[in-house]
Amino acid sequence: MKRGAGRNQLRIIGGAWRGRRLAFPPAAGLRPTPDRVRETLFNWLAPVIEGARCLDLFAGSGALGLEAASRGAARVVLVDRNRTVVAALREHATRLDAPGVEVVQADAFGFLQTSPTGQFDVVFLDPPFGEGLLAPCIEALDRGGWLAGGALVYLEAEAALGAPALPAGWELLRSRSAGGVGYHLARPG
Numbered sequence: 001m002k003r004g005a006g007r008n009q010l011r012i013i014g015g016a017w018r019g020r021r022l023a024f025p026p027a028a029g030l031r032p033t034p035d036r037v038r039e040t041l042f043n044w045l046a047p048v049i050e051g052a053r054c055l056d057l058f059a060g061s062g063a064l065g066l067e068a069a070s071r072g073a074a075r076v077v078l079v080d081r082n083r084t085v086v087a088a089l090r091e092h093a094t095r096l097d098a099p100g101v102e103v104v105q106a107d108a109f110g111f112l113q114t115s116p117t118g119q120f121d122v123v124f125l126d127p128p129f130g131e132g133l134l135a136p137c138i139e140a141l142d143r144g145g146w147l148a149g150g151a152l153v154y155l156e157a158e159a160a161l162g163a164p165a166l167p168a169g170w171e172l173l174r175s176r177s178a179g180g181v182g183y184h185l186a187r188p189g
Helices: 035-049 062-072 083-095 109-111 134-143
Strands: 009-012 019-022 054-059 073-078 101-105 122-126 145-160 172-176 181-187
Touching: 035 062, 035 122, 035 145, 035 172, 035 181, 054 062, 054 109, 062 101, 062 122, 073 083, 073 172, 083 101, 109 134, 122 134, 134 145
Parallel strands: 054 073, 054 122, 073 101, 122 145
Antiparallel strands: 009 019, 145 181, 172 181
């Protein structure tokens, strides 16, 4: 984000809330998915996002989950452990009048250790960079019963890492990078 007025703000780029700007609190490791990357991702998801059940682990600014809700996802669960971030996400859901958006304060791994309250069609995994969280999250999702048949999992990490290692049976459908961000779409087997 640019310095100044746009700092700690994200813009919904499509759907019912297109153009809405939302402020998010400064927090260590919080890095919204860039607009250009989100545009590409939601072009990939266009055939499935309407009516989808989405899980946004490491929700942070809410850029991915709120974008999904704006584009017609039926249910979006935003998970983050930071109390200040969670309060901002709840405020956004209220301000946007988004009854299908649920905000959960929890550590992503702790959340994945609970019993699923339903399965998800789309999962967004965009953990803080440099902490090695992507692989263990993929494994927890794979064995936890969270994924509906035909689910899609979005994975974001440092571009220098390349495509992430996937569990047996998973298929990497798309893989790109923009600047320092590597982003990928996979289908679990």
